[in-house]
Amino acid sequence: VSVAPAPVEIAVEPVSVPVERIDTTDMLAPTPSVPYQQRPAPVIPEVEPEDDPEPDTEGEDSEEGYALPSSPEPSYSSVAAHIEETLLGLLNDLTLSEHFRPQVEDMQLRLKHGLNWYELLPILDDLAVLMLAINNGGQQEFSSYLKQLNERLESFQSHLQAASEDHAENQSSARDLNEQLREQVGGLQSSVQDASDLNSLKQVLDNRFEDLLSTMDNYQLKRDEREREVASRLQGLASRVASMEQEALGFRTNLEEQRQKALIDPLTGLPNRAAWGERLEQEMADWQREKNSLLVCILDLDHFKRINDGYGHLAGDKVLKIVAHVFKKRLRPADFLARFGGEEFVMLLPATPSGTGLTLLDELRTAVELCPFHFKGERVTITVSIGVTALRTGERSDTAIKRADQALYKAKENGRNRVEQG
Secondary structure, eight states: OEEOOOOOOOSSOOOOOOOOOOOOGGGOOOOOOSOOOOOOOOOOOOOOOSSSOOOOTTSTTOGGGGBOOSOSSOOHHHHHHHHHHHHHHHHHHOOOOTTTHHHHHHHHHHHHTOOOHHHHHHHHHHHHHHHHHHHHHHHHHHHHHHHHHHHHHHHHHHHHHHHHHHHHHHHHHHHHHHHHHHHHHHHHHHHHHHOOSHHHHHHHHHHHHHHHHHHHHHHHHHHHHHHHHHHHHHHHHHHHHHHHHHHHHHHHHHHHHHHHHHTBOTTTOSBOHHHHHHHHHHHHHHHHHHOOOEEEEEEEETTHHHHHHHHOHHHHHHHHHHHHHHHHHTSOTTOEEEEEETTEEEEEEETOOHHHHHHHHHHHHHHHHTOOOEETTEEOOOOEEEEEEEOOTTOOHHHHHHHHHHHHHHHHHTTSSOEEEO
């Protein structure tokens, strides 16, 4: 199935560029072999550029946001703001202890005041030293945590051993009480049989009952004391367990925050290649269980090398950020979009029939083509080629991805700026 638009005049002078098949080796993710278990999708935090507001591509006065930088090889003054913004973003994303916060705040202040070219190297040196210190500090912190954990486990084991000894002592005391009671009851029976009159019998009974009560009182006192000791030990154990759980929760939270940051492409704010692998595995499991349709898409900007070579990498970065935003705001909540690398994006459309998916993808293609990019007042048209395929019963994800790649290759061969289905 092909969806082709009407020809659009491109202001950039065309250059013959050989068509190369995109390598999707790293995109392949195996189909899960374990039974499906429902779990929530990975939480991918939305990260938007702070100082580069997203353009309103529908407005009549929004074209200024699509202006490409005017210097193919920009001077330092023209890229300084970009460098400062990137370094500030890096500092803001660092997970810091209070020990390093003054250093970070000092660097943030220097960056906000603006840098000359000769100030760049010192702050990069300071940042490198800080990163090494944070990494070393994190390792030391984790080592300290493991050491404390080991000490607390030893204390935990000691308390359990004491509790076990108390339990054994209670059992021994109960046996001693049983023997004493039997002995005193036996003596009571003998005294009754040996008594010659009522007065002597009364005296014997009083003495024997006094002994019984004394034995019971002593046992109860010892038992109460042991129970208090056991309760105290159990309270100590409960406090230690609660403390260990709280510390473990803190480490788990920190690790999850770092994991989430590692799943984000810093330029576009989209999920990255690692996040794509996780989501693909989950969607495959859902697809195998629900038997709904699942579309796999590969989107590649056409002639993107011309943008980087002709207008500079800052212009290329701006194009990628705007295109990512154009894609993202037109997708449905269940759809998944990731930047795989370079000018290449990948997408999953769950529970989507092929016809619906082709319509959606052609809307994305058209929206990119209509973005009013311009350079020094001259229109620069950016287009995207898209390959899409539906998963077929019994096949693995890598097979479907290869088929989507072949469809993308076909779109490139047939003139680009097209959607092809494989």
